[in-house]
Amino acid sequence: MASSMALHSQVREDIALSKDKTGMKWVAPFDDATAKAKKDQRILMVKPIAFGTDNKGCW
Amino acid sequence: MLRVGPFCDPQIVSLSNRRFIPFAFDLSNKGGLFDPTARKAVVAVSPELGGNGVPTPDVLFMTADGKLLARVSNYASEAEFLEVMKQVLTDHPECNKASKEELAATTPLERGRVAFELNDFTTAKKELSALESDESKILLSQIARYAQDWKTAERHLSDITTDEWKDDVQMERVRMHVANSEFEKAIKLADLIHQKSNRYTEARYFKGVAQSFNGESKLALATWKELFLSQKEHDNWVYRTDWAYSQTIQKEKKLMSTTGKRVSLLGRIGYMGRSNPDLVKPKAK
Structure with a gap:
C-alpha cells in the first residue's frame, strides 16, 4: 500500500532522530515541539530516556 | 523499549502523527538527545526523574505550557498505550480537532483513510464500504484484521483484482x-x-x-x-x-x-x- 502517513511537521524533525524509520514524526528540540503543539492545538507526547542515546538518536 | 513496542505499532504511529506531537529526549547531559529545556519541564511534573538512578520513565502527555495530562508506562502493551492516547483525546477535545489537511479531505476514500489513521474504524467503514477502489478494500481488510474477523478480511481481499x-x-x-x-x-x-x-x-x-x-x-x-x-x-x-x-x-x-x-x-x-x-x-x- 502506498504510504498514506501524513507528514505534519514543518519544523525540525531533528537530525539526531533521522535514523528512526518507524514512521513516528518526532519533533525536536523541545522548543520546536512546544511551539508546534501550541500552533496546531495538539498534546505533547514526551518520551524521556533515562540511560543514554547515541548520536544517531538510538536508545 | 518503546521503539520496539508501541512506537512501532502502525495504529499508534498513525494516531500519534495525526493527533500528538511526539518528542523524545535524553535526561542525561551525556546523551546525544539531551535537551535541557525538556528536562526542566519534565522534572517539574515528574520530580523522580530529576536525580541519579532514575526509574524507567513513563511516556508523558503534556500541554505546550507544561501541564501533565496523563502518563503511560514504558512497558505498556500496544492496547494499553492506545487506550491512554484515546482517553487523553476524549478528555481534551480541544486538542482532538481535525487539521486543515483533514478538513480538506473531500472524497470518501480520503475521509476513510483519515478515519483509518485516527483509529476511528466506524467512520472509516462508513466512508469506505460503498467504494469500488482496491485501496478501500485493503483498508477494510485491515480493519477486519484488527478485529480478527478473518472471514470479512478475506471477503475484501477477494474483491481485489488488479496487480497494483x-x-x-x-x-x-x-x-x-x-x-x-x-x-x-x-x-x-x-x-x-x-x-x-x-x-x-x-x-x-x-x-x-x-x-x-x-x-x-x-x-x-x-x-x-x-x-x-x-x-x-x-x-x-x-x-x-x-x-x-x-x-x-x-x-x-x-x-x-x-x-x-x-x-x-x-x-x-x-x-x-x-x-x-x-x-x-x-x-x-
Missing part, C-alpha cells in the same frame, strides 16, 4: 495464515513478496514468526538476521525483528546488553521489558 495491490493482498493473507496456524502457507506466500515491495520487511518478519511457530527456530533466526543485514534503514518491522530475534536467542526475558551474547542485532542499549506479542502462538483450530 498484489503485494498488499498477499501480505494480508500472510497475516491471516499466521493467525490461523497455517504456517506453511504463510511461509510460502511471504516468499512471494518482492524485495522492492513496501511490505517486504513485514513479509520477512512474519515469515520468521511463522517459522518459529512451525518449530523451526533456527530458520526463523536466519530469516530475521538476513532481513536485518539486508536493510540499511530500520523501519518498524526491522525493530520488531530485533525484538523477536533477541527474545528467541535469550529464550526467556533477560537483560539486554551491548556486549556479549545478549547483544541484540541492533546493538540496543537497555532492557526488554516485556515479551513480543507477535510470538504468542495462536491456538490451533
Whole structure:
C-alpha cells in the first residue's frame, strides 16, 4: 500500500532522530515541539530516556 | 523499549502523527538527545526523574505550557498505550480537532483513510464500504484484521483484482495464515513478496514468526538476521525483528546488553521489558 502517513511537521524533525524509520514524526528540540503543539492545538507526547542515546538518536 | 513496542505499532504511529506531537529526549547531559529545556519541564511534573538512578520513565502527555495530562508506562502493551492516547483525546477535545489537511479531505476514500489513521474504524467503514477502489478494500481488510474477523478480511481481499495491490493482498493473507496456524502457507506466500515491495520487511518478519511457530527456530533466526543485514534503514518491522530475534536467542526475558551474547542485532542499549506479542502462538483450530 502506498504510504498514506501524513507528514505534519514543518519544523525540525531533528537530525539526531533521522535514523528512526518507524514512521513516528518526532519533533525536536523541545522548543520546536512546544511551539508546534501550541500552533496546531495538539498534546505533547514526551518520551524521556533515562540511560543514554547515541548520536544517531538510538536508545 | 518503546521503539520496539508501541512506537512501532502502525495504529499508534498513525494516531500519534495525526493527533500528538511526539518528542523524545535524553535526561542525561551525556546523551546525544539531551535537551535541557525538556528536562526542566519534565522534572517539574515528574520530580523522580530529576536525580541519579532514575526509574524507567513513563511516556508523558503534556500541554505546550507544561501541564501533565496523563502518563503511560514504558512497558505498556500496544492496547494499553492506545487506550491512554484515546482517553487523553476524549478528555481534551480541544486538542482532538481535525487539521486543515483533514478538513480538506473531500472524497470518501480520503475521509476513510483519515478515519483509518485516527483509529476511528466506524467512520472509516462508513466512508469506505460503498467504494469500488482496491485501496478501500485493503483498508477494510485491515480493519477486519484488527478485529480478527478473518472471514470479512478475506471477503475484501477477494474483491481485489488488479496487480497494483498484489503485494498488499498477499501480505494480508500472510497475516491471516499466521493467525490461523497455517504456517506453511504463510511461509510460502511471504516468499512471494518482492524485495522492492513496501511490505517486504513485514513479509520477512512474519515469515520468521511463522517459522518459529512451525518449530523451526533456527530458520526463523536466519530469516530475521538476513532481513536485518539486508536493510540499511530500520523501519518498524526491522525493530520488531530485533525484538523477536533477541527474545528467541535469550529464550526467556533477560537483560539486554551491548556486549556479549545478549547483544541484540541492533546493538540496543537497555532492557526488554516485556515479551513480543507477535510470538504468542495462536491456538490451533
